[in-house]
Amino acid sequence: MYFPYLRGRQYELIALRELLENNKLGSAVIPIIEPVRLSPTLVSTLEGFKDKRQKCSIVMNPGVGSFLEEYSDFSKSNLATRLDSLIDESENFYYVSLMSKDYSLEENFKSIADIGKQITVCKKPDDLQGYNKNYRDQKTAYNFISEMGRLKREVQGNKVKISDNFVKLARNTDYSDKDDEFFSDDHKYFIEDKYKGFSDYSIVGEEYSESGFAPYAVAIHIVYFDSDENLRIHHFVSETNQDPTNPAGKFKEALEKLITFVNEGRVERTLAIYEFEKLYNTGSYPGLGTVKKLSIMHHIELVSKYLDRNSGDSE
Structure with missing residues (x-):
């Protein structure tokens, strides 16, 4: 499986939407969107994935951008209502939580009950503290890790390698x-390396x-x-x-x-x-x-x- 990680800028969302509309996203590709703005393009792109029944993932505690502030300020707006409906109703979405030393479930802008649709991301050893406290021994869908021995040893379940391959x-x-x-060459060796998939930041970088x-x-x-x-x-x-x-x-x-x-x-x-x-x-x-x-x-x-x-x- 390939999980392209995009930051949800306008051009990134439109890239996904045009690939989706032209049926260029195969079943082995599950994009991850870290929303940086609460925008009409974000919501319409996610609606497109729902309508096409194509798998997609959304980061529930984005670490960059102004999404969380905008979601909070406009929690009763039409955009937030549409986004909430998508998250509640779509069967094809995964929900991503970025781990940190002090991570707690309350950091997510919306609670998700289905642990089988949960993805965690651990990129540093200290992220294990948040992972162990909240998700260890639970059957999450996937757990993303950077290529560090400690993370590979301690994170459980279906592991996905996440890398920043673009030299900026x-x-x-x-x-x-x-x-x-x-x-x-992750596309060639991820199974041999005991991963369920691989992820990167495309040609943009982390x-x-x-x-x-x-x-x-x-x-x-x-x-x-x-x-x-x-x-x-x-x-x-x-x-x-x-x-x-x-x-x-x-x-x-x-x-x-x-x-x-x-x-x-x-x-x-x-x-x-x-x-x-x-x-x-x-x-x-x-x-x-x-x-x-x-x-x-x-x-x-x-x-x-x-x-x-x-x-x-x-x-």
């Missing part, structure tokens, strides 16, 4: 110095920031399989990076490199790659949010295709 650099221009690098800025360079991050079916990531970076002006021109420069890469047969075509090709052919600039959306879509669909091809490895 300070500036987009820095990716020019190392434009191609190893990304992951680090969260709400602030935006005009970059000097445009970078398109695309994962692809090498000859051994390892996932690598290629960074297609613009050339005229002396100042933050003309983002459309910079996108065109980066896109030309991507299209050359695709035409060389090095990237499997996905819904997102076809969209990049349309943008190239029309000379359109969709904005940087859409560029990230398409890169996320490509990654998730590519892994979904791999797991479908190797269905025995995704159980």
Whole structure:
């Protein structure tokens, strides 16, 4: 099973929604959404998963963003009411709790009675204190852990490996110095390594920031399989990076490199790659949010295709 972990920004939610609408999420993919805002896009995306009867997960105690404050302030609003209804009624949702040393069930914005739909996340040894106090010896659906020996020894049940595979650099221009690098082989070895699945933060990375800025360079991050079916990531970076002006021109420069890469047969075509090709052919600039959306879509669909091809490895 593959659990792409997304922070619920607008472009991430739209990426999931477009994959869902185009039936590009296989049964071996269960996205995790950590909501950062109580937004119409969040609720409509979750409603789409319910209507399609597609499995999805929502973090009940998000550690970033303003969701908890907005949910509390607008607890009687239509959005909160719709969200509560989804959580109460959907049979296809899992509910994620991020462990910490002092975690208690009261941290969750809503109580969930069904322990069989509960997912826990332990990324540091101190997180075991919250896990042991609240969930040890209970039959949770999955327990996510980082690759640490102590966590693997002490966490029980169905374990899922969670990793941050994206090497985030300070500036987009820095990716020019190392434009191609190893990304992951978890999809090949998670069963051999005694996990029930694997999770990552796609091409965004675990680090969260709400602030935006005009970059000097445009970078398109695309994962692809090498000859051994390892996932690598290629960074297609613009050339005229002396100042933050003309983002459309910079996108065109980066896109030309991507299209050359695709035409060389090095990237499997996905819904997102076809969209990049349309943008190239029309000379359109969709904005940087859409560029990230398409890169996320490509990654998730590519892994979904791999797991479908190797269905025995995704159980």
